[in-house]
Amino acid sequence: MLKLHLKTIVAVLGASLLCAVVARAQSATPAPDDATLDVEQVFAGTCGFCHSDGGRAAGKGPQLMNSPRDDDFIRNRIKQGKQGAMPAFNGAFTDAQIDQIIKYIRALKPREG
Template sequence: MAAAPAASADETQQPAAAGGDSAWAGGDPVRGQQIFASNGCGWCHEGSGRKQGRGPQLMNTTRSDDFIALRISNGSPGRMPAFGSSLDLQQIQDLIAFIRSLKPENPQ
């Protein structure tokens, strides 16, 4: 898989339709959960991404997989660190699969 391109100003501001962009399909949500936990993502994305904290809630995000991959890789100055130098493309796919798999912890 090719490396994710750098985000343009428009990409970082505009939400896109949610869903499985084919370039990011094939991730393992179980590995993604482990990556989420081991990289401290829950420090900002509380409730394992199910609640808004310092960072946004990830469950039911309307952002595209491409946007999420770019944000994980490149970060956002003053908001989120970049993980592109520490995570490979498979790990980013796994994180996206985990984010897409999030459901409420105690569904009613």
């Protein structure tokens, strides 16, 4: 009886270990060089404190959706920040990642419903 239980436990442990390995393989992140951001998540965590609703609404910072600013202005603001208003993110993101963020801002649409 005890033997059988042990077997079951070992089998269950083995299966969950396998699941963990598979899950890790599936979420494997690409090499840092060409790292693409999950912009929506990064934005929510890093910018969302001031740019509300993923940038759709004004908060401490202005609304970014439908921004009249050009790409250079936006890139510059993200890199340099604005003293007393917004932190500089120079160094936090690569140029390619900032391009991704600009793309995200350009693609913002009001939430449905």
